[in-house]
Amino acid sequence: MELILIILVVAVLVIGTVGLGFVATRRRGRDLELESDAKILDRAGVDLDSDTHDAGPVDGTVDDAVDDAVVEAEPEVRTDDIIVKPSFFERLGKARSAFAGYLGDLVGMSRVDDEAWEELEEALIRADIGVQTSMSLIGDVQAKAKETKAEDGKQVLALLKERMHVELADKDRSLRLDDDTTNVWLVVGVNGAGKTTTIGKLGRRLVNEGESPLMAAGDTFRAAAAEQLGTWAERSGAEFVRGSEGGDPSSVIFDGVQAAAARGCNVVLADTAGRLQNKANLMDELSKVRRVADKDPGEVTEVLLVLDATTGQNGMSQAKVFTEAVDVTGVVLTKLDGSAKGGIVFAVESELGIPVKLVGLGEGADDLVDFEPTEFVDALFE
Amino acid sequence: MFDSLTDKFEGIFSRLGRKGVLTEADVEEVLKEIRVALLEADVNLAVVKSLRNRIRERAVGEEVHKALNPAQQVVKIVNEELTASLGGETIDIRYASKPPTVVMMAGLQGSGKTTSSAKLARWFKSQGRNPLLVGADLQRPAAVEQLRTLGRQIDVPVHSEPSDPVSVAASAIEQARSTGRDVVIVDTAGRLAIDEALMDEVRRISDAVEPDYTFLVVDAMTGQDAVTVAEAFHERLELDGVILTKLDGDARGGAALSVKEVVGRPIAFAATGEKLEDFDLFHPDRMANRILGMGDMLTLIEKAEETYEKDEAEEAAAKMLEGQFTLDDFLEQMQQLKKMGPLTNLVGMLPGLPKEARDVEIDDREVNRIEAIIKSMTPAERADPDMVDASRRSRIASGSGTNPTQVSGLISQFGQMRKMMKRLGGMGTKKVRKSKRKDAKRGKKGKGGGRVTPKGGRTTPKGSGRVTPKGEKVGKSPLMLPGLDRIDDADLERMAEELEGFES
Ligand SMILES: Nc1nc2c(ncn2[C@@H]2O[C@H](COP(=O)(O)OP(=O)(O)OP(=O)(O)O)[C@@H](O)[C@H]2O)c(=O)[nH]1
Ligand SMILES: Nc1nc2c(ncn2[C@@H]2O[C@H](COP(=O)(O)OP(=O)(O)OP(=O)(O)O)[C@@H](O)[C@H]2O)c(=O)[nH]1
Ligand SMILES: [Mg+2]
Ligand SMILES: [Mg+2]
Numbered sequence: 005m006e007l008i009l010i011i012l013v014v015a016v017l018v019i020g021t022v023g024l025g026f027v028a029t030r031r032r033g034r035d036l037e038l039e040s041d042a043k044i045l046d047r048a049g050v051d052l053d054s055d056t057h058d059a060g061p062v063d064g065t066v067d068d069a070v071d072d073a074v075v076e077a078e079p080e081v082r083t084d085d086i087i088v089k090p091s092f093f094e095r096l097g098k099a100r101s102a103f104a105g106y107l108g109d110l111v112g113m114s115r116v117d118d119e120a121w122e123e124l125e126e127a128l129i130r131a132d133i134g135v136q137t138s139m140s141l142i143g144d145v146q147a148k149a150k151e152t153k154a155e156d157g158k159q160v161l162a163l164l165k166e167r168m169h170v171e172l173a174d175k176d177r178s179l180r181l182d183d184d185t186t187n188v189w190l191v192v193g194v195n196g197a198g199k200t201t202t203i204g205k206l207g208r209r210l211v212n213e214g215e216s217p218l219m220a221a222g223d224t225f226r227a228a229a230a231e232q233l234g235t236w237a238e239r240s241g242a243e244f245v246r247g248s249e250g251g252d253p254s255s256v257i258f259d260g261v262q263a264a265a266a267r268g269c270n271v272v273l274a275d276t277a278g279r280l281q282n283k284a285n286l287m288d289e290l291s292k293v294r295r296v297a298d299k300d301p302g303e304v305t306e307v308l309l310v311l312d313a314t315t316g317q318n319g320m321s322q323a324k325v326f327t328e329a330v331d332v333t334g335v336v337l338t339k340l341d342g343s344a345k346g347g348i349v350f351a352v353e354s355e356l357g358i359p360v361k362l363v364g365l366g367e368g369a370d371d372l373v374d375f376e377p378t379e380f381v382d383a384l385f386e
Numbered sequence: 387m388f389d390s391l392t393d394k395f396e397g398i399f400s401r402l403g404r405k406g407v408l409t410e411a412d413v414e415e416v417l418k419e420i421r422v423a424l425l426e427a428d429v430n431l432a433v434v435k436s437l438r439n440r441i442r443e444r445a446v447g448e449e450v451h452k453a454l455n456p457a458q459q460v461v462k463i464v465n466e467e468l469t470a471s472l473g474g475e476t477i478d479i480r481y482a483s484k485p486p487t488v489v490m491m492a493g494l495q496g497s498g499k500t501t502s503s504a505k506l507a508r509w510f511k512s513q514g515r516n517p518l519l520v521g522a523d524l525q526r527p528a529a530v531e532q533l534r535t536l537g538r539q540i541d542v543p544v545h546s547e548p549s550d551p552v553s554v555a556a557s558a559i560e561q562a563r564s565t566g567r568d569v570v571i572v573d574t575a576g577r578l579a580i581d582e583a584l585m586d587e588v589r590r591i592s593d594a595v596e597p598d599y600t601f602l603v604v605d606a607m608t609g610q611d612a613v614t615v616a617e618a619f620h621e622r623l624e625l626d627g628v629i630l631t632k633l634d635g636d637a638r639g640g641a642a643l644s645v646k647e648v649v650g651r652p653i654a655f656a657a658t659g660e661k662l663e664d665f666d667l668f669h670p671d672r673m674a675n676r677i678l679g680m681g682d683m684l685t686l687i688e689k690a691e692e693t694y695e696k697d698e699a700e701e702a703a704a705k706m707l708e709g710q711f712t713l714d715d716f717l718e719q720m721q722q723l724k725k726m727g728p729l730t731n732l733v734g735m736l737p738g739l740p741k742e743a744r745d746v747e748i749d750d751r752e753v754n755r756i757e758a759i760i761k762s763m764t765p766a767e768r769a770d771p772d773m774v775d776a777s778r779r780s781r782i783a784s785g786s787g788t789n790p791t792q793v794s795g796l797i798s799q800f801g802q803m804r805k806m807m808k809r810l811g812g813m814g815t816k817k818v819r820k821s822k823r824k825d826a827k828r829g830k831k832g833k834g835g836g837r838v839t840p841k842g843g844r845t846t847p848k849g850s851g852r853v854t855p856k857g858e859k860v861g862k863s864p865l866m867l868p869g870l871d872r873i874d875d876a877d878l879e880r881m882a883e884e885l886e887g888f889e890s
Binding site: 134198235 | 425426431494496497579580609615637699702706711720723728751752799
């Protein structure tokens with residue numbers, strides 16, 4: 005078939021040429037594929053970010069330097085708790101009751117047999133932890149059980165939980181808010197994950213803590229996205245900046261940072277349009293947003309990836325690709341008030357090392373709590 | 387990118403060798419892999435179990451087919467079983483004898499109800515109907531505004547009022563009657579399956595409008611919970627069908643299977659993007675391939691049909707095989723292919739490609755750079771890249787924001803490819819001869835005009851031949867990337883054969 009031949013030829017040429025010396029860089033302007041090369045070159049002079057970063061096509065080093073700078077800056081971490089902090093468990097009550105019983109038999113067992121081991125593994129799979137991760141966890145626990153001669157169901161379950169706790173332990177889950185700068189918290193994720201709502205909740209929380217947040221409507225694409233965020237700004241008492249529909253998201257965020265500095269707001273909550281991680285041009289757009297947000301006086305201190313707890317194994321790919329594009333600093337796990345368990349964040353955290361920082365437990369302004377690994381693990385088995 | 391099941395099975399069966407019939411032990415081992423593959427694709431555990439039993443029943447004792455190897459044969463059975471599960475009865479929209487026909491959307495938060503409502507309205511319009519959209523989500527900030535914006539884009543009126551969802555929905559029916567709208571599409575707020583109050587509310591909306599069709603909108607990225615959700619909504623609303631969204635992502639979409647098993651009603655529509663035109667009827671066979679992570683030839687072919695004039699592709703291929711292919715042609719083909727999606731995905735969809743090759747990630751940004759290089763060349767240089775000397779090279783490099791090594795890299799790679807293609811063309815396979823002949827008869831034909839092939843007009847034979855690699859060649863397929871210089875005549879010979887095998 006002709007088409008196969010064509011694809012092959014093009015692919016071979018492209019891969020071959022790439023292999024011959026195109027340094028892998030992943031940080032040039034947005035939407036390249038929609039524009040002609042002439043335009044790309046023309047844009048070099050006018051891009052908001054081109055003056056400092058995009059001097060040439062091989063710009064990885066410059067960017068890395070910038071990234072390093074971010075790391076070097078001394079973070080002043082706030083640990084103030086929010087005023088009302090509903091407990092994870094309390095809040096999960098409804099969901100838990102619907103699911104009690106998977107492991108009922110196991111706990112009462114005096115000897116965990118093969119079938120029970122399988123059920124244990126299946127409980128993990130049912131929670132979206134993933135087959136590979138579940139198998140390796142169970143493998144570890146089996147070894148440990150043998151070593152410690154743990155036999156009954158209770159002991160085995162305790163070993164499994166312990167094993168999982170270890171994986172989630174010792175992570176810095178605080179949200180970074182530096183003094184003397186305009187902090188930018190960039191909120192990213194796939195479509196419908198809960199980004200805008202999370203910003204609304206964060207706004208409420210920051211206002212309660214005495215900070216002064218500004219919400220920037222960086223989603224210029226989806227219908228009425230800015231109106232949605234505007235409503236949240238009103239609800240939470242945050243400042244609000246929006247651009248024109250269909251406008252350039254980077255400029256909205258840029259304007260947001262400027263406005264925040266001018267109005268004395270210390271943190272910009274930057275909303276972005278939902279995007280599926282396999283769309284390279286949209287991921288490029290996002291990288292650019294991040295770069296622009298990091299320009300003086302702005303400083304990106306958090307990049308929060310919003311993951312829907314209902315998401316299955318694709319969550320892993322989301323975390324990987326978004327991290328490559330914008331250096332995710334933390335995950336917000338939303339919709340955990342439903343029957344889904346959000347087990348994919350286990351793999352995200354243990355394999356990619358990205359800490360889950362916040363959990364969404366409802367659609368209201370106060371339905372955002374800090375992530376508690378212990379309670380999260382316990383809830384997986386309820 | 388995709389882990390093909392077939393690749394895994396090949397391993398198992400190479401140990402087993404060819405036998406007369408598939409024994410229980412053979413099948414059992416394969417079933418383990420199938421379980422993992424399905425679970426990784428997010429098919430619900432309980433659904434996986436029941437599927438496994440069905441597959442076991444069918445596969446054990448099956449005579450080993452002559453044309454297929456055992457691995458392909460089991461894959462074929464699995465594939466057929468999945469297709470059957472996903473398909474069956476198709477949705478057949480019947481319009482109410484007394485208009486309006488009422489459609490209600492329901493689902494979890496953020497699954498795509500509002501967007502799909504507008505897409506559906508657009509679809510009904512294309513069927514010659516006059517839809518009315520109803521904003522019965524009074525809960526989420528700016529939900530009605532979102533629907534109104536979408537309604538404006540497709541010129542469909544939106545009914546809503548700040549009262550309560552049940553009365554909005556009820557009054558919409560009156561509104562439709564008095565304004566001559568014959569289809570009413572009710573968008574509802576997102577709700578959790580375990581939220582009793584809201585589940586009760588959606589039931590009351592349903593009672594108020596008595597929908598002819600109730601669709602559950604499901605995100606293709608959904609994990610194990612899809613079953614619980616589908617059960618809960620089905621129990622309350624008696625669903626008529628499912629709309630599967632965000633299929634433009636790279637989730638394998640096992641949730642489709644889970645939901646289908648529970649609801650037992652057709653997956654009616656597939657949403658494949660944020661734009662309102664990204665919406666189409668659902669194809670069970672493609673979804674089965676996708677869940678299994680196999681090269682999805684059908685999608686490839688259909689995409690090609692949308693992008694290409696058949697003749698154009700033939701012409702380009704013939705040019706390649708005659709060694710007449712220029713950098714201009716290359717550029718043009720590359721741009722065409724890009725319209726079909728990221729190159730990486732296209733390569734991933736190619737059948738018969740060994741895993742290593744399929745897994746190569748092609749960054750579309752690199753493609754843009756190659757494009758920039760070619761565009762920085764003069765027409766003469768593009769026609770005859772050999773004329774590019776050092777000074778031309780540095781001009782091209784600076785014009786395209788690359789460096790001279792990259793420019794010469796592209797040119798030499800292109801030269802090698804051209805030679806290889808010419809050799810391949812010289813082998814005179816049936817396919818090649820045919821292309822040449824057609825090419826000779828026809829002058830250059832411009833773009834535009836109607837599509838040559840209406841959807842479904844050119845059918846492709848289904849079966850494992852198309853979607854699975856040819857048994858013996860796996861692992862030593864000639865299509866090695868990118869070491870062009872290592873491909874010898876024997877490889878080319880095989881390649882010619884393979885290509886012939888793909889003729890539609
Ligand atoms: N139950 C529940 N619903 C949530 C939660 N977080 C967000 N939602 C709901 O999920 C839906 C989508 O949320 P949005 O904030 O609009 O999501 P988004 O990621 O901004 O969506 P796009 O901008 O369209 O990509 C809304 O109906 C929210 O009310 C949560 O923690 N629990
Ligand atoms: N890529 C992609 N995005 C989609 C698709 N369908 C919907 N979306 C996006 O998903 C997000 C959520 O879509 P909505 O239509 O607002 O979802 P909803 O179910 O109405 O959300 P709530 O009303 O908040 O429960 C938006 O960003 C949509 O643009 C699709 O098929 N592909
Ligand atoms: Mg949003
Ligand atoms: Mg909606």
